[in-house]
Amino acid sequence: MHQWDFASVLDNADVFAVGALGTLRIFAICLVAGLSFGLVVGLGRYSQRRVFYWPATAFVEFFRNTPVLVQIIWFYFALPILMPFSISPLAAASLGISLNSAAFSAEIYRAGIQSIDRGQWDGARALGMSFLQAMRRIILPQALKRMTPALTNRAIEIFKMSTLASAIAYVELLQQAKLIASLNFNPIEAYTAVAVIFFVFLWPMVQLTYVLERRLARDE
Amino acid sequence: MAYQWDFTPVFANSELLAQGLLNTLKVTGASLACGLVLGLGFALMRLSRHRLASWPAGFVIEVFRTTPPLVQLFWFFFALPLIAGIEMTPLLAAIVTFSIQSAAFFAEVFRAGIVSVERGQWDGARAIGMTNGQALRRIVLPQAIKRMIPAFMERAIELMKTTTLVATIAYADLLFAANEIAQKTFRPLETFTVAALIYFVVITAISLLARQLERRLAVSGESTVH
Numbered sequence: 001m002h003q004w005d006f007a008s009v010l011d012n013a014d015v016f017a018v019g020a021l022g023t024l025r026i027f028a029i030c031l032v033a034g035l036s037f038g039l040v041v042g043l044g045r046y047s048q049r050r051v052f053y054w055p056a057t058a059f060v061e062f063f064r065n066t067p068v069l070v071q072i073i074w075f076y077f078a079l080p081i082l083m084p085f086s087i088s089p090l091a092a093a094s095l096g097i098s099l100n101s102a103a104f105s106a107e108i109y110r111a112g113i114q115s116i117d118r119g120q121w122d123g124a125r126a127l128g129m130s131f132l133q134a135m136r137r138i139i140l141p142q143a144l145k146r147m148t149p150a151l152t153n154r155a156i157e158i159f160k161m162s163t164l165a166s167a168i169a170y171v172e173l174l175q176q177a178k179l180i181a182s183l184n185f186n187p188i189e190a191y192t193a194v195a196v197i198f199f200v201f202l203w204p205m206v207q208l209t210y211v212l213e214r215r216l217a218r219d220e
Numbered sequence: 221m222a223y224q225w226d227f228t229p230v231f232a233n234s235e236l237l238a239q240g241l242l243n244t245l246k247v248t249g250a251s252l253a254c255g256l257v258l259g260l261g262f263a264l265m266r267l268s269r270h271r272l273a274s275w276p277a278g279f280v281i282e283v284f285r286t287t288p289p290l291v292q293l294f295w296f297f298f299a300l301p302l303i304a305g306i307e308m309t310p311l312l313a314a315i316v317t318f319s320i321q322s323a324a325f326f327a328e329v330f331r332a333g334i335v336s337v338e339r340g341q342w343d344g345a346r347a348i349g350m351t352n353g354q355a356l357r358r359i360v361l362p363q364a365i366k367r368m369i370p371a372f373m374e375r376a377i378e379l380m381k382t383t384t385l386v387a388t389i390a391y392a393d394l395l396f397a398a399n400e401i402a403q404k405t406f407r408p409l410e411t412f413t414v415a416a417l418i419y420f421v422v423i424t425a426i427s428l429l430a431r432q433l434e435r436r437l438a439v440s441g442e443s444t445v446h
Contacts, residue, residue, distance in 0.1 A: 002303045065423040067381040077408040160288040187298035202286040
């Protein structure tokens with residue numbers, strides 16, 4: 001029977017703290033970059049003009065139909081060959097995860113905007129608003145409310161995806177656990193600790209999406 | 221100076237890539253089969269009125285949905301063999317992890333599908349003397365499964381993309397094969413581009429098939445779950 005010994009993990013709490021900081025940093029970068037670029041792509045997917053529609057569609061299809069890990073590794077090992085500068089693990093992982101999240105959130109934005117009643121557009125145009133004004137003042141505020149549960153789910157996915165950055169040795173929680181496990185020979189405790197940390201962080205967020213979904217279903 | 225693209229070293233190793241793709245499909249197929257069966261089990265347990273069944277199932281589902289799959293894989297590969305005192309190969313660890321992980325997601329699909337079947341269908345089945353199990357198998361599941369197919373296909377595609385994680389524990393899937401070729405030929409740009417394209421083609425083909433299936437279901441008026 002295995003003797004659980006978390007002392008070796010607690011002794012290395014500062015190593016985990018550095019990892020947690022790394023996880024939070026890449027999460028914040030990808031959340032902001034992914035969801036805002038996703039809006040741009042989503043508007044492109046919604047556009048009736050081919051110059052916007054086709055590139056946006058190609059982008060969404062490509063990034064949704066390839067694995068994130070392949071994208072991260074491509075940005076880390078392949079892209080620098082085309083570039084005159086080297087790419088840090090943080091930059092490569094952020095690029096992969098952000099672009100992937102942009103592709104997925106673009107479809108959420110598009111569906112949200114499409115779900116708004118045609119009459120809202122007509123009303124806004126009748127008041128003399130331009131397309132962009134109508135979008136910003138009338139359509140998006142209503143659509144965003146409907147998209148909140150789906151976007152929160154995306155945020156949770158981004159948080160989980162951040163562990164993939166460890167594959168290219170970016171210092172985050174899982175990478176630090178690997179380090180601790182190899183130094184102290186305690187993979188059981190180290191990886192269990194990481195799993196528990198993620199669960200504790202994300203479980204409240206998941207419960208929040210359930211509440212949001214229920215509230216939305218009630219309101220509509 | 222512009223970079224000179226040269227795909228010949230990659231094509232010279234196409235056999236390795238083909239073997240990698242085969243291994244990717246193997247992990248995906250095995251995890252999908254186990255995940256579906258396990259997922260139905262979890263869903264039935266979670267829907268059960270007995271807390272002894274519904275709480276453990278709920279706990280497993282929540283844990284596997286809210287922790288990163290890569291952490292789960294590392295746990296099953298590095299930690300479990302020490303606790304259980306068993307030998308773990310990368311393939312076995314991958315199948316165990318992705319089966320349970322996708323089962324947790326499939327369970328929610330099954331549950332939503334079963335709940336979506338009208339209460340009256342249960343009552344009717346009971347009224348003609350069926351037991352709970354019979355009503356589930358003969359009346360409710362056949363109707364529910366048809367509605368769940370779009371969600372299933374989406375999860376299956378997600379699963380295939382998730383299997384790339386096994387490359388990190390040195391199982392020779394497509395990504396791992398690409399990595400090996402890139403190191404051997406010093407052509408990472410061409411190799412990883414080809415690997416990404418292979419994934420893109422295979423996954424796009426599967427999702428087009430899924431869309432076709434959904435359209436057919438929509439015609440027969442059964443596609444209520446989007």
